[in-house]
Amino acid sequence: GQQVMQIPQYQHVQEGEDFTTYCNSSTTLSNIQWYKQRPGGHPVFLIQLVKSGEVKKQKRLTFQFGEAKKNSSLHITATQTTDVGTYFCAGGGGGSNYKLTFGKGTLLTVNP
Amino acid sequence: NAGVTQTPKFQVLKTGQSMTLQCAQDMNHEYMSWYRQDPGMGLRLIHYSVGAGITDQGEVPNGYNVSRSTTEDFPLRLLSAAPSQTSVYFCASSYTPKVDVTQYFGPGTRLLVL
Numbered sequence: 001g002q003q004v005m006q007i008p009q010y011q012h013v014q015e016g017e018d019f020t021t022y023c024n025s026s027t028t029l030s031n032i033q034w035y036k037q038r039p040g041g042h043p044v045f046l047i048q049l050v051k052s053g054e055v056k057k058q059k060r061l062t063f064q065f066g067e068a069k070k071n072s073s074l075h076i077t078a079t080q081t082t083d084v085g086t087y088f089c090a091g092g093g094g095g096s097n098y099k100l101t102f103g104k105g106t107l108l109t110v111n112p
Numbered sequence: 113n114a115g116v117t118q119t120p121k122f123q124v125l126k127t128g129q130s131m132t133l134q135c136a137q138d139m140n141h142e143y144m145s146w147y148r149q150d151p152g153m154g155l156r157l158i159h160y161s162v163g164a165g166i167t168d169q170g171e172v173p174n175g176y177n178v179s180r181s182t183t184e185d186f187p188l189r190l191l192s193a194a195p196s197q198t199s200v201y202f203c204a205s206s207y208t209p210k211v212d213v214t215q216y217f218g219p220g221t222r223l224l225v226l
Contacts, residue, residue, distance in 0.1 A: 001171075010151070022209065031212045042202055042217040043155070050212060092211025098143070098162060099170065100211050104154035 002027050004091045006103030014111050019076040021106035023089035030093035032065055032072045033100065038085045046074075046087075081110050113138050115160045116218035118203050124224045125193040133221050135203030141216070143209040144186040148172065148199040149220075155202065161186055162209035164185040 003026040013019050025030065031050040035043040047056055049065035049072060056063045062075045076083055086107045090100040119134045137144065145160035157170030175197060177189040177206040186205075190197060203218040 006154075031141040033215070035215075036210060043204075043215075044217070045214045048212065048214070089148050090155075090215075098168070098209050098211065099157060100215065102147075104152060 002091065003094040004099045004101045006089055006106055009104065010107045011107075012109045013079050013110065015081060016078050018031075019020060019079050019083070019108055021087050021089075021108075022072050023074075023091070023103050024073045024090050025070045027070070027071050028093060029091040032069075032073055032092070033090045034063060034072075035088045035090065036085050036103070038087065041085075043088060045101055054091065075110075077107070079110050081112050083108060084110050114206050115139065116203055116216050118201075118218035120221060120223050121219070122222045122224075124226065126226055129193050131190050131193065133190075133201055133203075133223075134157075135186045135188065136184050136205075137186075137205040137216070137218075137220060138184065139205065139207065139216070140185070141181060141205035141207045143206045143213075144180065145170070145204050145215075146178065146186070146188045147202045147204065148197075149198050149202060156187065158201075161177060190223075193223075195225045197223065198225045199223060207221070 005024045033048045034046040037043045053067045054065040060077045064073045087103040088105045089103045116137045146158040147155040159178040161167045201221045204215045206213045
């Protein structure tokens with residue numbers, strides 16, 4: 001079945017440093033979504049990418065979808081303590097219209 | 113709108129006990145699903161429903177039952193709890209059963225099976 005790998009598993013940065021998490025799929029994706037989960041909280045939708053090579057920005061966050069639609073990345077510029085949490089990617093496709101496959105997530109901690 | 117609600121927030125069970133985790137949404141969403149979250153494992157799909165009366169298995173369905181008698185409610189039943197079912201359970205919903213729509217997650221139920 002479809003597998004979505006996410007790296008790194010953990011990332012600790014100093015406030016102000018940049019951060020990137022990567023997502024790779026074993027199959028071509030129809031779309032990819034990104035979620036953020038604060039410690040003790042629940043996943044919250046950030047953004048969706050559907051087009052090959054798509055790039056979207058939300059303030060300090062930049063999301064990319066690869067040309068082959070098998071990989072994606074989330075880049076945060078100049079991290080802040082409010083960025084702390086686990087970032088998940090979730091891919092659609094792989095023969096099912098109803099199931100998103102989540103990566104294992106990247107836990108970001110920020111040292112003030 | 114309350115969004116997606118889950119009860120209880122916390123639960124401790126003994127091995128072999130049964131219980132039902134409740135999930136409700138007031139957004140008239142067609143699609144509802146249950147995930148479990150374990151350390152280092154991400155979110156794994158247990159069961160999902162594309163509408164009232166229709167359910168299907170996800171990635172890790174063993175030991176769990178679901179039903180969808182109304183659009184609003186999607187309870188998850190543990191028939192005979194096992195320590196391996198210790199986890200955080202999230203219910204999610206979306207307005208249509210497609211992978212390219214936003215999933216709205218409930219606050220979660222933290223379950224400990226002794």
